[in-house]
Amino acid sequence: MVWDRKVRIALLSVASNTILIILKVTAGMLSGSVSIISEAIHSGMDLVASCIAFFSVRHSAKPADKEHPYGHGKIENISGIAEGLLIFVAAGMIILEAIKKIHTPMEIEQAYVGIAVMVGAGIVNLLVSGKLCRVAREEDSMALEADALHLRTDVYTSLGVAVGLVLMKVTGLFILDPIVAILVALFILKKAWSLCKSACDYLLDTKLTDPEEAEIDKILGKYHDKFRDYHKLKTRKSGNMKHIDFHITVDPHVTVAEIHEVIGCLKKDMAEEFKYTRVNVHVDPYREEQSE
Structure with missing residues (x-):
């Protein structure tokens, strides 16, 4: 152990x-x-x-x-x-x-x-x-x-x-x-x-370092074709555990199973980049007025 x-x-x-x-x-x-x-x-x-x-x-x-x-x-x-x-x-x-x-x-x-x-x-x-x-x-x-x-x-x-x-x-x-x-x-x-x-x-829950957040942005960028955008990124550290929270905007036609798979891939990639990580993702539906 x-x-x-x-x-x-x-x-x-x-x-x-x-x-x-x-x-x-x-x-x-x-x-x-x-x-x-x-x-x-x-x-x-x-x-x-x-x-x-x-x-x-x-x-x-x-x-x-x-x-x-x-x-x-x-x-x-x-x-x-x-x-x-x-x-x-x-x-x-x-x-x-x-x-x-x-x-x-x-x-x-x-x-x-x-x-x-x-x-x-x-x-x-x-x-x-x-x-x-x-x-x-x-x-x-x-x-x-x-x-x-x-x-x-x-x-x-x-x-x-x-x-x-x-x-x-x-x-x-x-x-x-x-x-x-x-x-x-x-x-x-x-x-x-x-x-x-x-x-x-x-x-005091200071955010992760700039290089670490840049790596998070890089990982999210790999899946830019799977969702509209990500926002409200919040990070902090407790002991050796890094906590990463963010929202992603998803098109209405995307199924729960599809977005669940994307989130699973995001968590897997972040766990590989950061040894001890807990990722929390909130899904927001995309609305037409957002593009106006």
């Missing part, structure tokens, strides 16, 4: 984040580096985000029911907002801690341990986020996309902290540690804003 694949990859993210938190906290305590501690906080938020993604992909896979006739897909959009807000909180905590360290910079002990952990964390998150991105793209899952974004930012921030630690060892400027932490937080904030905006767009 499709949801089994999504759940498995979400569990992989939970496991990797748990291990990385343990390593980062240990390295942070040994070195006293605020940038490493900030990364541990970041990974803590990543772990919460991974758990949210895990539960949301399981819940979103439930079929439509009497109370939720359009399915449960929007739980993934809600989880995307929750994960974005978690990133904002993590960034705020990092900035506050870094500001304290700017006023009282501390020498970093056992910096090489911190460097090794940060580089290792970056590599692990690069591999896991790559898998998450691939599955999120193939299954059109916002929850997994949000989780992948968390881990991808962790790649950049972990490597950024490692570079900062190297520079501190070379220059002896320990104030670089909190400065790097603040840069990490600002980078995270930018990604969080992008994630929240995207999730909110889908919750």
Whole structure:
């Protein structure tokens, strides 16, 4: 089943984040580096985000029911907002801690341990986020996309902290540690804003993208000889499900069986173009006064 694949990859993210938190906290305590501690906080938020993604992909896979006739897909959009807000909180905590360290910079002990952990964390998150991105793209899952974004930012921030630690060892400027932490937080904030905006767009039933609607128009154009025109096109997205609604104008002499076959072909073509699609077609009779 499709949801089994999504759940498995979400569990992989939970496991990797748990291990990385343990390593980062240990390295942070040994070195006293605020940038490493900030990364541990970041990974803590990543772990919460991974758990949210895990539960949301399981819940979103439930079929439509009497109370939720359009399915449960929007739980993934809600989880995307929750994960974005978690990133904002993590960034705020990092900035506050870094500001304290700017006023009282501390020498970093056992910096090489911190460097090794940060580089290792970056590599692990690069591999896991790559898998998450691939599955999120193939299954059109916002929850997994949000989780992948968390881990991808962790790649950049972990490597950024490692570079900062190297520079501190070379220059002896320990104030670089909190400065790097603040840069990490600002980078995270930018990604969080992008994630929240995207999730909110889908919750507010923003239409599909222009290229997607162009594909819909192209498919409808294939059947232009079967009906007079189409109008009132409305599109939206719920989770990974794309909802497409439109009206077609049909000549009075066309039978119900004929137009039913045309609609079936339209739905089939759209399902082939868009992996998860629900199409609703309303038939309008053509009247002579319409042409006047």
